[in-house]
Amino acid sequence: AQRVTQPEKLLSVFKGAPVELKCNYSYSGSPELFWYVQYSRQRLQLLLRHISRESIKGFTADLNKGETSFHLKKPFAQEEDSAMYYCALVRNRASGSRLTFGEGTQLTVNP
Amino acid sequence: EAEVAQSPRYKITEKSQAVAFWCDPISGHATLYWYRQILGQGPELLVQFQDESVVDDSQLPKDRFSAERLKGVDSTLKIQPAELGDSAMYLCASSLPVMNTEAFFGQGTRLTVV
Numbered sequence: 001a002q003r004v005t006q007p008e009k010l011l012s013v014f015k016g017a018p019v020e021l022k023c024n025y026s027y028s029g030s031p032e033l034f035w036y037v038q039y040s041r042q043r044l045q046l047l048l049r050h051i052s053r054e055s056i057k058g059f060t061a062d063l064n065k066g067e068t069s070f071h072l073k074k075p076f077a078q079e080e081d082s083a084m085y086y087c088a089l090v091r092n093r094a095s096g097s098r099l100t101f102g103e104g105t106q107l108t109v110n111p
Numbered sequence: 112e113a114e115v116a117q118s119p120r121y122k123i124t125e126k127s128q129a130v131a132f133w134c135d136p137i138s139g140h141a142t143l144y145w146y147r148q149i150l151g152q153g154p155e156l157l158v159q160f161q162d163e164s165v166v167d168d169s170q171l172p173k174d175r176f177s178a179e180r181l182k183g184v185d186s187t188l189k190i191q192p193a194e195l196g197d198s199a200m201y202l203c204a205s206s207l208p209v210m211n212t213e214a215f216f217g218q219g220t221r222l223t224v225v
Contacts (some may be wrong), residue, residue: 004153043114044154044202044216069136086153097206098167101153101219 002027002088004102011106013077018020021105023061023087031089033063033070036098038084047072047085057081077109115145115216115217123223129191132220136185136205142166143208145178146202146213154202157194160186161208 003026025031035047048056050063050070061072070087080096084106088099116135124130138141141162146154157176159167162183167208171178175194180186188196 003122009151043218046206046213088153097204097212098144098156098159098215099154101155103151103153111166 001088002031002091002100004089004100006085006087006102006105008105009103010106010108012110014110015079016076019074019077019081019107019109021085021087021107022081023070023072023086025068025070025089027068027089027091029091030065031091033061034088034090035059035061035070035072036086036088036099036101038086040083044086077107079109079111082107097107115203115205115215117201117220118215119220120218121221121223122223123225124193126195129189129193130193130222131187131189132203132222134186134188134202134203134217137215139207140205141183141184141213142206143180144204145186146204147198148202148219150217150225154174157188163188190222193222195224198222198224 005024007022033050036044038044038046059074061070063070084104086104087102118133143160145157147157148154157171160180163180164174176190178188200219200221202219204211204214206214
């Protein structure tokens, strides 16, 4: 069975500091990895997906198959980045966009 | 901008009563998901529909939960009877029926069972 682990429930940094939210996964196949974000009082929304290899709002994430990790990084955190971040995976083509989520990391960026 | 609609936003019910949640996905999204999110945890899939057919309900507690999407558009999730442990956020999401496409989430229904 697949599993997503986010070891930090809470992460606090100062504005302008680098931030890294950790995500590790276990799955024997080749999953697709995502980061979803939930800002205060807003709905859960896609931040980025590994297959797109894109940078969104300054965030990037690299899939490391050897370490089975998909850490989310931003070089200079902003106060508006404060939110709950969820790492998630999709098992295979037949799953469509059926997501397995980690437990989430609450990021707080202090002024 | 098109959004997934859910109602009600909040529901308080007594133990052993029946409760139902409604979801209207984004128009054209054939795939619909119901997730349950217990406080402090990530969302967990309960059921996935492709049009009106159930694709995956392996995590749905079928003794008390049921879900339907009769015309392949909107969907209802029902719990009968509700138990204290069912208190959670129930999220609906929809997507196009392809892999790696974005799943769009509703605001959720916060259920409290007393």
